[in-house]
Amino acid sequence: MTQIDGSLALVTGASSGIGAATAKALAIQGAHVLLLARRESALQDVAAHINAKGGKATAYVVDVTDAGAVVKTAQEITDQHGTPDILINNAGFGKWRFVDEITPGEAADMMACPYFAAFNVTHAFLPAMMERGSGKIVCVNSPLGRFIWPGTTAYTATRWALRGFTYALRADLAGSGVSATHYVAGKVNSPYWQTNTASEERFPLIARLIPTITPDAAARGLLRAVRGDAREVVTPFLLKTVFWQHALVPYVVDRLMRVTGYRRPAMEHRNAYHQEEGHGAE
Numbered sequence: 001m002t003q004i005d006g007s008l009a010l011v012t013g014a015s016s017g018i019g020a021a022t023a024k025a026l027a028i029q030g031a032h033v034l035l036l037a038r039r040e041s042a043l044q045d046v047a048a049h050i051n052a053k054g055g056k057a058t059a060y061v062v063d064v065t066d067a068g069a070v071v072k073t074a075q076e077i078t079d080q081h082g083t084p085d086i087l088i089n090n091a092g093f094g095k096w097r098f099v100d101e102i103t104p105g106e107a108a109d110m111m112a113c114p115y116f117a118a119f120n121v122t123h124a125f126l127p128a129m130m131e132r133g134s135g136k137i138v139c140v141n142s143p144l145g146r147f148i149w150p151g152t153t154a155y156t157a158t159r160w161a162l163r164g165f166t167y168a169l170r171a172d173l174a175g176s177g178v179s180a181t182h183y184v185a186g187k188v189n190s191p192y193w194q195t196n197t198a199s200e201e202r203f204p205l206i207a208r209l210i211p212t213i214t215p216d217a218a219a220r221g222l223l224r225a226v227r228g229d230a231r232e233v234v235t236p237f238l239l240k241t242v243f244w245q246h247a248l249v250p251y252v253v254d255r256l257m258r259v260t261g262y263r264r265p266a267m268e269h270r271n272a273y274h275q276e277e278g279h280g281a282e
């Protein structure tokens, strides 16, 4: 059981959506929150909101895909505040596309964030957490860390990487006093869908039955993941029941996702897309 009150909690991707809501929720529960992201003004807005409500937040502008920059920021944080008790690997983005709709560079960018971002931040703080013998790491993921949906290939690979990383990390840390939890939220109505355009239409019809939640609701689930010691926490409940069904009959659920999923546009539309957007080649 991880105590939030009085803890030092680091949240990546804290400038927006789930990360911002989680940082605010952690601060209300008494944590000093370290906010990491690239956009300084958005980060400062979140920090100002927390500090105005009597909480404590400190912002660090960093691209978490840059391993060297993460090491530098981690040193700064350690010198100024010590080793975090709670790490939330939440920064992420991605486009739902078929392989031939993206470039190799775009695929690498998606692997960089969230997967390498989570690796970099964990790698920077884990030795000190292990030496201290306590700490909680939560990696925030999409249902695509488990399911297969049409037209999301490279994105799905990054999400399976993040789930594999979190599960393996948890196993490696058994008995160390540090633990890792995989947190999965269903669709959240955050600014994510403005950044990652043309992904939303690829939700399989069957997945649309699962209610969309707010960033605050996602943050509440995330705090449950922080406090407890489950390998995985899933929200909302209906999504959790689909996870159970997938565990029992994976081929049936995958097939349902496929037959109710996104269909490729006609070839002439795809060709127009490549010509207009310059996609598919580097």
Ligand SMILES: NC(=O)c1ccc[n+]([C@@H]2O[C@H](COP(=O)([O-])OP(=O)(O)OC[C@H]3O[C@@H](n4cnc5c(N)ncnc54)[C@H](OP(=O)(O)O)[C@@H]3O)[C@@H](O)[C@H]2O)c1
Residues within 6 Å of the ligand: 012, 013, 014, 015, 016, 017, 018, 019, 036, 037, 038, 039, 040, 042, 062, 063, 064, 065, 090, 091, 092, 093, 113, 114, 140, 141, 142, 143, 184, 185, 186, 187, 188, 189, 190, 191, 192, 193, 195
């Ligand atoms: N929205 C959903 O339906 C949903 C569902 C399940 C899981 N998730 C996952 O939850 C996480 C957060 O999503 P969200 O919905 O809150 O999206 P969001 O509102 O777009 O927020 C993404 C956050 O990640 C940060 N970020 C992206 N690249 C970064 C980088 N290279 N370095 C540092 N920070 C970076 C962004 O900050 P800057 O731009 O300022 O750097 C932003 O704060 C993502 O991993 C997402 O895949 C989302």
